[in-house]
Amino acid sequence: DRFRLLTGGARTVLPRQQTLRAVVDWSWDLLDEAERAVLARLSVFAGGCDLEAAEAVCADGGGLDVADVMAALVDKSLVVAAPGPAGDMRYRLLETVGEYAAERLGERDREDTEQRHLVHYRELARTTEPRLRGHGQRAAADRIATEYENLRTALRRALAVRDVGEVLCLVHALGWYWHMQDLRAEIRHWTEAAAALGPDPFAPPHVPAGPVHERLLDAPPPYSGELLAEAWRAVHLVRLSARDHTSTTWDSPQVRAEVEGIVATYRPGLPQTCRPPGSLWIYAVMIAGEAGMLKRAVDETVTASRELGYRWELASALQLRANVLANRADWAGDAARDADESLALFRELGDDWGCAEALSARAESREKSGAYDLAGQDYLEAIEHAERLGARAQVTVLRVRMAGSYIECGRLEEAEEILGGITATEQRFGNEAMPAARMFYAGLLGRTGRIPEARAQIEVLREEFALGAFAVFDVFLHATTAWLDNREGKYEDALARINDARKAMRHPLATMVAPQLPAVFLVTAAVSLASLGGRERAYDAARLVGAYRAHLPPRHVPV
Template structure:
């Protein structure tokens, strides 16, 4: 806090404690800082005494407002203060600022213009919180705080999908500690309705900011407050046109049922850092139950979190049904007024699937172009980045590498403006790869190395494994096999789901390729066998149906180099 008396009292403690010991005890500052000089006034001998003295000088309104301000985390604006502290807030705040008990800081808001933000020093906040408890008014203040920030999240969420996107992101970032505090209070009070509404209102923000691990923990907490909607026997979902967060709580009927399903689906989607957890029989059974809860084309499955049902179906490996679902979703979006954003998202998803599955009929470029046009019309920069990325993937698959690079660069610019750093990392990794394909070797390798450096130690970041794999490929083709092998070793060490069946097969095949380049052909064949075994998994077959041909190509290389005619013939059959 920088309080002169607190510093002086802490310095007096240096006769018996080290600075580290003092710092470790500052959470109990009122007991720690009690060793002032006996020659000064009593109010200056302990930290509590000086704050007591300041408190005694306040009138009733000032004390009430100061106590209620202690429920905020990270400060608040005037509207929030008035909502939590009542009508006396405006005058009391001015007086408390004059008395240096509240710190006022000017801020600029893209949507609301200039204003002031108010916060308490830690010492004052701790003391005011104690007084709030003594007065018995904490429950009312905490409830008002929860209500205000639930509504802030609920009404800001739709703005994340249009021209006010950046302002909405900044608002949620500025109030994020208060949003956490509100959600923590709802969970602690076991208020399922409030927790559902607040968590569902933050789903898209958490997605945009790549806060999957934190989001998963919150969803688990909220899920524990109510029944599991996917416990058998499961009641099938009924069509629901309104969003669960379209109105404040309480929720009833199908809206409440869908809200419960929504947090479970959101939790499932955040499990992409632990995909192997869904490979056991019990989890697969649960996925099939989830997949059977909805019918293709239901309105609530056109937007998040209902759209995340798609993820559950994908994990079952039923790609035929997945295609049926995507097509039905797009039909619903086209037939429903006001579903333009949902249509753009569905087109972007189908474009990416079409780009990666040659067995699906369709035009990935056409879908990506239509998605991009809708996002542009809506003013959604995040969506434009995703649509450009989808178009770039489609262009990669047909060998249009220079055009793909242009799209990846444009997508990264949109993401950069939004501060979506994880998205930028992934786009840059794809850009580095496509530049290598286009023959811009030096630039492509430099970008991949830069992505790896930026994402070091973040094994959940999808950019790191992609960048390491792409770089290992470049290193292998240029004779730097030892460094390529080291990249793959680090990938296994750092990537939290490297052992997941699909990724394990990819990495095994890359390791096999490096082994045969270094003359370790028997080792190469052993790794190819393992990768082919992994590729037989239903989910691996569904996600990457053509990767087995790449693995057989690596095997053919090794067989041809072993000097055995029969093995060479086997290698030819592999090709």
């Protein structure tokens, strides 16, 4: 309690602090009943509010003119009024006044006021969420950012009173915003808390999910039936997608059991798996390493989205399939064609986030065919879209990927400026930008003969990421270290590292995402053997080089 602290200190400061309390007491005594009621109710807000929110939360249905009362409180310097980010006026209480007002808010009035606050911000989140996709998404994202502390407060209150409908609605309404801003810690925190209120939808016996055409956010709570069941499933899917990559939990029995339950519950082509958050079930398919299921899932999601008339969802499904096909050129399909169609749809919809992702997918397909200059151009355009949206995490990821293309087409100075700048800063986001930046930077440093600096980047990666946490990461880490060993003449060490990488490559997820790596291992091992000398080793090295082409996936550019 601020006032208790203020009046409990040394005698030398006690009179001044007691005077502060007396001033607030005196100001309160001069207020009429309406002003006292509104001032006390304003204490439930976090980070201020606009007039619309004040009227919705502070009115009690008794004809109270909140706008007039607010004006009077501003005149009396008890409420601070200032323009908000969007130019509208926002109102807040100074910390001391806010704590005093909270003390004056009666228990019954507090419950009613907090409920009105919860309903108002739940509706703000629910009705704003659809605008995060398409024209006006920047304004919608800014709106949520401005009211984020109020939204968190509303969600916290819903959890405290175990109001399942309100919790599910708010988690679903904030999910895409969290994803766009890469707020993985927030996702983990709130989905863990939400999941604790309900059943485990993926525990055995596994009940296949039926088609759900309605969206949870189409209406406010309460919810029931299959829509409620799907809402619980979605909470667990979102939680899975945001798991911490720096831990060793991805292959834990608990996660594997959940993944098995998800794969057993869903089937490709369901309406709810075409759109977020249900579309996140694809993470489980990838973790399970079922290549056939992955191909079927992405294909049928595209088909179902077309048939259902889901334009944004179709654009998203095409972008996902383009990403998958870029890494699996042996599958039937054309990654660049899918990326082009996705980009055209997102442009029609006015979705900067989607345009950036579609351009990134096309860039990746061009990288796999060796068109690094064109890939760099796509990444640059994607960055422009992400910057317009204010998606800083997305911008960082795209800049790292662009630097990777620059390295391959010889633009080393530009790549080093990007990667050096990113790796020199503290990681602010939970995405793959930093580990990818360190991996690319280590490769660049190794190419230019700065082996100790390259190894330093690898060591930082080892400290930041636990081995075994993410199969694909382990493979790249071992392979890069082996390549550096060769560059430094440590050929025996390189062969040992390649053996470690080969073992990690047995993980189905690694095989699915990076099928070209076994061929890369052959070339790395060939260099080691040839460099060690001897006729037998030279013969084995030649055989490995000969096998390289056979193991390289079809249409994949030699590396």
